[in-house]
């Protein structure tokens with residue numbers, strides 16, 4: 283029972299933005315938003331979900347999901363978006379892979395003008411002068427493929443970088459493939475001696491699946 287979510291027939295979306303804190307926190311949640319009560323309840327059952335009150339309301343169900351990793355099935359490379367993008371009030375003004383313009387830019391394939399140095403690229407993005415990661419995968423939950431397709435989107439550099447090798451593998455092997463969305467945590471000491479925890483989403487372990495196993499034609 284797919285419902286229209288945005289312009290695509292997605293049954294919901296999952297997010298997990300980067301965060302940092304001065305102290306060690308517990309496992310951070312993923313956030314699921316869906317218009318389908320069934321999707322909210324099944325996903326909650328699978329990943330220790332709890333209602334996220336602030337984001338729920340109207341016909342939107344929001345759940346915090348507690349899992350280090352979520353195994354997902356991606357049907358094909360068309361379901362992977364891996365680009366750097368900059369938007370203004372006019373809409374999308376820059377889309378590239380770090381060195382060349384990507385569709386739908388009119389100068390597709392031409393050098394885009396971004397700095398070669400990744401540090402400079404990140405600094406430009408932070409200043410709002412350069413494009414930021416715009417990474418997205420559309421998938422089915424490996425544990426419940428019949429629920430329909432969801433999206434995961436992130437602007438974290440770590441996710442963008444991990445998706446790079448994954449998207450090459452998906453291109454090479456074709457779909458469907460199984461991969462795992464993971465929340466990583468990294469601890470580091472700042473120059474001022476503060477102990478800081480970082481968490482960020484990451485994607486890994488691509489495995490090609492036979493089409494039947496991917497459950498692509500299962501009814502919800």
Ligand SMILES: [Zn+2]
Pocket residue numbers: 366376377378379380381382394395396413
């Ligand atoms: Zn660029």
